[in-house]
Every structure is written in structure tokens, then in C-alpha cells.
Amino acid sequence: MRKDIHNSNIPVRCMSCEIRHKGVCGALSAEELLMLSAHTRLVNYQSGDELAGEKMPAESYATVIRGVVKLTKRLEDGRQQIVGLQFAPDLLGRLNANENAVSVEAASDVNLCRIPKAALERMVKSNTALAERLMAQALRELDEARDWMVTLGRKTAAEKVASFLLLIATHLDPETVGEKRRFELPLSRADIADFLGLTVETVSRQLSKLRTDGVISIVANRHIEVPKLSKLKACCGS
């Protein structure tokens, strides 16, 4: 048995996925953590899999261990918009799920650590620290949504694409050498377009433009290198 789980003052990890669930495990005592671990299970999905639909609320929560999960909303005529991206170690699912939900899909291959709805909700009731963590996560998602509203409403296509690259570069712990960053895009061009409110063609053109401007180099389709992060930041319009 791991030694550290007997002391709730030092970082503790979920037994099944060996990750410290952001906003979850950190608020749990060693005892609660053991209880939680008894219920959690590692699950894998492939890119494109639907984890929960707009009309099909999830029957469990989950933390993202690896990969990227996209939250999408659709208009009747098929137009769609990605309204959120979840990276490790974000928590998926919401307390008191309501009608106005989003469709949850794996944007890349993902590993999740599933937590049954009942188990988490029971712990929330008796653990105010955990409730606070979940509140903090909700507020952080709200901030992210509002930041993205500015991008959607007021930035040009070039700024949008640069902002997206910066988002990925800062959320996917890329290979780092000084100001240089190197990473794999977890999203297809079509998904990037749906995230930015653009078309695939425009996304492609703006990536090409960033390349010819020397801001990035496209090593392979999904493999991007940013020679100077500050130069990319300067393209984001804020």
C-alpha cells in the first residue's frame, strides 16, 4: 500500500489512475480517498467517441487522465460550436445535471478515471472542502468560457488561430527548450474550426500564414513547433 495516502497533508493520488485529480483528490482525507478508489475505474475511448449526448446525461463523473475532451453545442441546421475543451486533470460532469447540456466527445484518444455519480455526490455532501473545489472548478470553467467569448466575438481569424495554438501550448505541457515549444495538436482542422467559429479552409489558410510569417513551423500535419512563444503571443491580439 502506498505510504502517502495515510497522511492527508501531503499530495495523495487516486488508487486506480495514480493521478492527483484536480479539485477532487486534494480535498479528500486518506480514508475518503481509499473509499473513492474502491469505486473508480480507468476507461479508454477513441477519438470521436461520444461520452454523453445532449439528451443522454452521463451516469458518472470522470477525470481526464490523458487526451482532450470536447464539449459541443449544435444548432438545428447542423452548425456546431465547441464550447469547451477539457484537458487532464479536469473533472467531467456536473452536480445536479440539468437539461441544458452539451454533447461530450473524445477529441483525441482519451483515458478517463470514472467516478460513479452517487459516490461523488455522497462525498460532496459530507466534505465542504470538496464542494469548494468543485465550485472553484465551475468558476474556472466560467472564466474560460468568458475569455473565449472575447475571442469569438472580437478577434480576427488570424488572432483566433494564434490564440488556439497558444491555448494548446499552455495546456499540453509541450516539449520546452527556452522560448521554443513543440507539440501535437489534439484536434483536427475541422474541430479547430468549430472551436473558433471559422471554416476549415480559413483555419488552414491562417496556419499557412503563421508558417510563412515564421511564427510557427508545421513539422507534420498535427505536429507544430513554435520557435518563439512570445512571437506567437504577439499574434493573439491581447
Added chain:
Amino acid sequence: MRKDIHNSNIPVRCMSCEIRHKGVCGALSAEELLMLSAHTRLVNYQSGDELAGEKMPAESYATVIRGVVKLTKRLEDGRQQIVGLQFAPDLLGRLNANENAVSVEAASDVNLCRIPKAALERMVKSNTALAERLMAQALRELDEARDWMVTLGRKTAAEKVASFLLLIATHLDPETVGEKRRFELPLSRADIADFLGLTVETVSRQLSKLRTDGVISIVANRHIEVPKLSKLKACCGS
């Protein structure tokens, strides 16, 4: 003394503003409500007043009693985007305010019921029902932000303006006769443009177009009449 505050099972109201604070008063016992009332104070602001800046976090919470409050974010070069509108009886302010805030301004003349930060935070600690209400409000704001992301990213100018009118018609309890609605716009054309990610001219043109199409009539600058709500809904693209 009001009779109903002695029974926490029936709707109770804040003593200073006589309104049932959504998500706040409803979760309080009569005793707590009295305590809260001792600290609250009614305050008024004029259209355009800044209630809290991006760098100036508010030292108190407040419920909107009357009027509309706008939450704005700005880019360095002056472009701005309204990322949220708060109507009565929304709660302004957030637990554990963080750096990534928005600027809070009165969009119209407003009345607020102020609640000192310390008082509310103290009550949240000892009242899980209140904490749940605040969580619910955060999740509702998140849903609204995500809905608006679809509007910003994927709707046409005409659909955006129609969606805005519908939002106002459904949040400002307009004069209602069957399918007919009549209301005052709480925002200037410039604010509407900042909310929709458009220019003032485009907003004006689309309003004119809705008028010539018979979807609305513009009784006066800010005074709008919608003869058939379902017709307006059909213009919203979803």
C-alpha cells in the same frame, strides 16, 4: 415584523430590499435572514457607472433588484465584448474572487441590494444549502455563457440580433398579450453590438430589417414591440 420570516418553509424576503434573492434568501432560515438583513443596504447606480473594475475587485456582493448589469472584457487595443448580462434577481460577485475578472458596469439605471463579502462568506461556510444555491447559480451562468458562445461563433448578424431581442423579451417580463410582447431595451445600440460581437451600424441595419420584415415594430428608439413571439423565435436560427 413580517410574519413569514418566522417560518423558513415559505418564501421569505430580504428585509432591506423586499425581494426574494434568487439563490440566496431561499436557502436561509428565518434567523439567518434576519442576520443578513442587518447587513444589507439598497444602493442605486446610473447607467454607465462602474461597479467594479477588472483590477478593482468588489468588496461586497449584491443582488440586482432592478435594471441590467453588464460584465465586459476588453482587449488591449480597445475592442470589447460583453460576456454576461445580469438581470434581477441575479447575484453579483463571486466567492474567492480571482485575478481573471471582468469589468462590472450598470447597463441601465440599477438598484442593487448590497451584501458585505464577509457576511455572505460566513453564512456560506455554515449553510450547505446556500453553498448549493451559489453553485447552481455558477452553473447557470456557465450554461448561459456557453449558449452565447454558439451565438457568437455560428450565427449570422440577423440571427444574433433576433436572439438578443428574444433574450430581453424572456428576461425582462415584458407587457404580454397572447403572443404579443412589448418592452424597453435596457441597452444602447453600442452595448448590443458589444454583446453580439458586431458593429453599431450592423445592429441598426438588422433591427431595421426585422422591422421591414414585420417581425418587430420599433415604437421608439428603445421601445420594441414583438407582435408574434414565435415569429421572432424563428429568426434566431435555433
Added chain:
DNA sequence: CGCCGGTTTGATACTAATCAAGTTAAGTGG
């Protein structure tokens, strides 16, 4: 090798921004 999805590039169309008047509404002071 040839197919196929994802991507890039090119030509053109169209939507909304920009630039520029003009109009209405609301004050303000004589």
C-alpha cells in the same frame, strides 16, 4: 496501386466592417 479522409490552395461570392453623411432625440442655456 488506388482509394479515401483530411488538408491545402485557388477563384469567386457575400456578409459585415469601415467610412461618411444625414437624421432624430435629448439636453442646455438664453
Added chain:
DNA sequence: CCACTTAACTTGATTAGTATCAAACCGGCG
């Protein structure tokens, strides 16, 4: 009450940016 000022709004002409339509390219895989 009216002339004057100013801000908010509307309308028009033109331009710029992005979407749309179309074709070519590329990499992976049977």
C-alpha cells in the same frame, strides 16, 4: 419656448475579410 449643442441612431457607399465552391494534394491503408 426656442435656438443651439451633442449624443445616439439610421442610412448609404465602398472595402475588407471570411465563407463558399471547386480542385488538387498528401498520407495511410487495404
